[in-house]
Amino acid sequence: MQISRSEQKRRIKEIEKLVSELVALPPQVLGQAPVPEELREMLLETAKLQGSVKQRQVKYLTKLVQEHPLEDLYALVGRHRGKTLSAQKQLHTLEFYRDALVNEALEKQRICRQNNEEWGESWASDTLIDLKNHLPEIDELTLSRLSYLFSRTRNPRYSREIFRYLRAVQELQQRSSRRPEEA
Incomplete structure (x- = not known):
């Protein structure tokens, strides 16, 4: 089954929302994220940024996070921020x-x-x-x-x-x- 470009964009937006929620988590919770250490550090650094710089970094992290299993990340966000995203x-x-x-x-x-x-x-x-x-x-x-x-x-x-x-x-x-x- 082929996915349309619009559907691909919608899925990327969902992942972007996930990354935004991850960045908003407290550092001790984010330290538990099931991602490689370097990506975890980038998430922690992004949390400190503000404005358009933070938005650009979130978009960049979205590309990186796509390569990893998302279910565990949704579960982590769900435990600490509510289940609405999932x-x-x-x-x-x-x-x-x-x-x-x-x-x-x-x-x-x-x-x-x-x-x-x-x-x-x-x-x-x-x-x-x-x-x-x-x-x-x-x-x-x-x-x-x-x-x-x-x-x-x-x-x-x-x-x-x-x-x-x-x-x-x-x-x-x-x-x-x-x-x-x-x-």
């Missing part, structure tokens, strides 16, 4: 999958019309395969049916239902992953 990232991921699924359905419908082929609710989708890797609990038939209905009617209700379904599955997955820790 929740926002998850929301954007679901929106991306919904849009990709709907666009793929529209393209599939166009190709089938062009070739005078029949197209049904249980169509094969590359996005669904990728989504199944991200959220294994999804029902592929439900999502292919909803995206098929959206492409046929262009009713935004189906797009919203796709998003609600994805969010419900994600919340269920998060709840089930938290239970063993609590026990």
